[in-house]
Amino acid sequence: MNSENKLEQVNNRIIEQIAENMKSYGFPGTIGRVYAIIYFEGKPLDLDTLSEKTGMSKTRMSQVLREMAQINLAEKVFVKGSRKDFYHIDRDxxxxxxxxxxxxxxxxxxxxxxxxxxxxxxxxxxxxxxxxxxxxxxxxxxxxxxxxxxxxxxxxxxxxxxxxxxxxxxxxxxxxxxx
Missing domain, CATH: 1.10.287 (Helix Hairpins)
Incomplete structure (x- = not known):
């Protein structure tokens, strides 16, 4: 297995670990997956990108992001030059x-x-x-x-x-x- 595949495997394992942690806090694992994806991108992501990366429908992704905003885990941010809603997470x-x-x-x-x-x-x-x-x-x-x-x-x-x-x-x- 080459380094790129190993890195992807580690990344996927971390995403699942965060999803499992989220479940232990009483929240759906999908919140953990979305949080991890935004975290590792290192920049705000839009609904379309998150839907694509998770395989979730835009409707479901919108629900997850709303839930994340309610618990202060994500916030909608403005990205200059785009009309789309972007979401940022607190990395702390x-x-x-x-x-x-x-x-x-x-x-x-x-x-x-x-x-x-x-x-x-x-x-x-x-x-x-x-x-x-x-x-x-x-x-x-x-x-x-x-x-x-x-x-x-x-x-x-x-x-x-x-x-x-x-x-x-x-x-x-x-x-x-x-x-």
């Missing part, structure tokens, strides 16, 4: 990890806080309802305590997300300095 692995990590947790917290808000409203109505039995009120009070604990937990996750997003994490777990 640390920042990308923070974006991936926090976007998942933000969604979890938001979804669960909505559920807890509904629960608290319903439990409050049971506790204030004169027609509720003592047994129902007792059970509602137990659920209310559990909701309070859940909300405390989700507040903790919010603060953890802020800890990462503020980059305070690097004061406690510093990046290794390149040699």
């Amino acid at each position: 692995y640390y920042q990308n990890f923070i974006s991936l990590f926090t976007s998942n947790w933000k969604n979890v917290v938001e979804r669960n806080k909505k559920i807890e808000k509904k629960n608290v409203a319903e439990l409050t109505s049971i506790l204030e309802d004169n027609n509720s039995s003592d047994e129902e009120k007792e059970k509602a009070a137990i659920f209310m305590k559990q909701s309070d604990k859940s909300l405390e937990y989700f507040d903790w996750i919010d603060r953890l997300v802020e800890f990462f997003e503020s980059n305070e994490i690097f004061n406690h777990v510093p990046k290794r300095v390149e040699k």
Whole structure:
């Protein structure tokens, strides 16, 4: 096997490794593949080029790029002399990890806080309802305590997300300095 083939094999292996890593963060492997392709090109790429390089349809590629933009992994950039949309990625692995990590947790917290808000409203109505039995009120009070604990937990996750997003994490777990 010649050097060019070996390099292509290594490149493909790295792309698959990044795709698998993306899955472990809870995102589709296609995001990892697209990220890796843009990363190794070293420049912003347009939808047509990315569709061609991945074998994905333009519609699917557009969805993947939108999803990447939502989680702050890619952004649309202007390229002088072209009417096409080009996409650029942040090459900072640390920042990308923070974006991936926090976007998942933000969604979890938001979804669960909505559920807890509904629960608290319903439990409050049971506790204030004169027609509720003592047994129902007792059970509602137990659920209310559990909701309070859940909300405390989700507040903790919010603060953890802020800890990462503020980059305070690097004061406690510093990046290794390149040699």
